[in-house]
Amino acid sequence: MSTTITSPTEKITYEGSKREIVTDKGxxxxxxxxxxPPLLLLHGSGIGVSxxxxxxxxxxxxAEHFHCYVLEFPGFGVSDPVDGPPVLTATASVTRFMDALGIESAAIIGNSMxxxxxxHVAMQHPERVEKLITIGGVGPNIFSQAPSEGTRLLRDFADAPSREKLVRWLECMVYDTAVVTEELIEERWETAKDLDSHKTLAAMYGSEAAAAxxxxxxxxxxxxxxxxxxxxxxxxxxxxGLDDRQCPPDMPLVPLRLAPNAELHVFPNCGHWVMIEAKDAFERIALEFLRR
Known part of the structure; x- marks a missing residue:
């Protein structure tokens, strides 16, 4: 059963130390x-993400070692939306955010998108990125099918949203489906009904957008x-994650060869959300890399 996407009367609020800053684009x-030292944490795309x-x-x-900033990209239902391709508007928002807070350079952790x-920021503004950690996402499908299973499920949801399609996609994101709790489903579903959030999802994964x-x-x-x-x-x-069905593990092979100072760590029994399913190991390896 599909649902109608409507605009809520107010933004979703979250626990934690949420801040906001006014820029020339919202x-x-x-x-x-x-x-x-500053550390920017950049989120991925997908249904109900933040x-x-x-x-x-x-x-x-x-936060025990870094001054952490978890930025909410424009158009995902938290920060103000900005017209344009979501990856490009997100890239521009990073430097706009750094400028607004007076952050000259920082390390970056980025999940998927x-x-x-x-x-993109490291290529366009190399002086502003001290170190980069990516969690899936970067590179082309070499041996695996394109679009991936996860991307096809995202397209199906973007074209005709339903709670059942959300659940199928969430279960595709993980190795252990016990991670997909009712609480997780409900909070993702709530944000997925936000008009701005769905517009961004459709612009990235909808059938019309894919054809364009x-x-x-x-x-x-x-x-x-x-x-x-x-x-x-x-x-x-x-x-x-070795068992990533959104961004299969053949994808990093090309960027690993091209980037001059790159290394790769693959986590077994782990899907797309490395920072969740392999939490302790990811944190340990990421901190070792960042603190070298």
């Missing part, structure tokens, strides 16, 4: 914790971003 909202939901379980650990955004992206790709002379990963000069750690 309000950016974020969570802030800890003290030390920075807080991606990183709320990791924030305390990273957040990793792609982090790579393919037409643009066929006419474009611009190489895909992953083919330019040699421009990412900062130390880079690609992290991946």
């Amino acid at each position: 309000v950016l909202r974020y969570h802030e914790a800890g003290d030390g 920075g807080w939901r991606n990183y709320r379980g990791n924030l305390d650990v990273f 957040g990793g792609v955004v982090g790579a 992206q393919q037409r643009a790709l066929e006419k474009s002379d611009t190489p895909p971003y992953w083919s330019m990963m040699r421009k990412v000069q900062c130390p880079t750690l690609f992290t991946w």
Whole structure:
């Protein structure tokens, strides 16, 4: 059964230290914790996603060593929406956010789309990214089917949303489906009904958007971003779940070869949400990398 997407009367509110800052392209909202060198945590795309939901379980650990900023990208139901392709508007929001807070440079952790955004920032503004950790997302499908199983489920939801389709996608994100609790389903479903959030999802994964992206790709002379990963000069750690069905684990092979200071860590018995399913191991490895 499909549902009608409507605009709520107010934004979803979350627990934690949520802040907001006014920029020339609307309000950016974020969570802030800890003290030390700056660390930006960038969220992924998908249904009902937010920075807080991606990183709320990791924030305390990273805040022991870093001044953490969990940025909410425009158009995902928390920060003000901005017109344009979601990856590009998210990339622009990172430097706009850093400028607004006077952050000259920072380390970045990016989940899925957040990793792609982090790579874009590192390529366009290398002086502003000290180190980059990505969680899935970066690179092309080499041996695996494209679009992936997870992307096909996202397209199905974007074209005709339903709670049942949300559950199917959530279960595709993880190795252990026990992670998909009723609480998780309900909070994701609540945000998925936000008009801005669904508009962004459809712009990334809907059938019409996918067809338009393919037409643009066929006419474009611009190489895909992953083919330019040699421009990412900062130390880079690609992290991946071996059982990732959204971004299969063949994807990092090309960027791993191209980025001059890159390494890869693959977590067994783990899906797309490495920072959740392999929480302790991910935090340990990420901290070792960041503190070298």
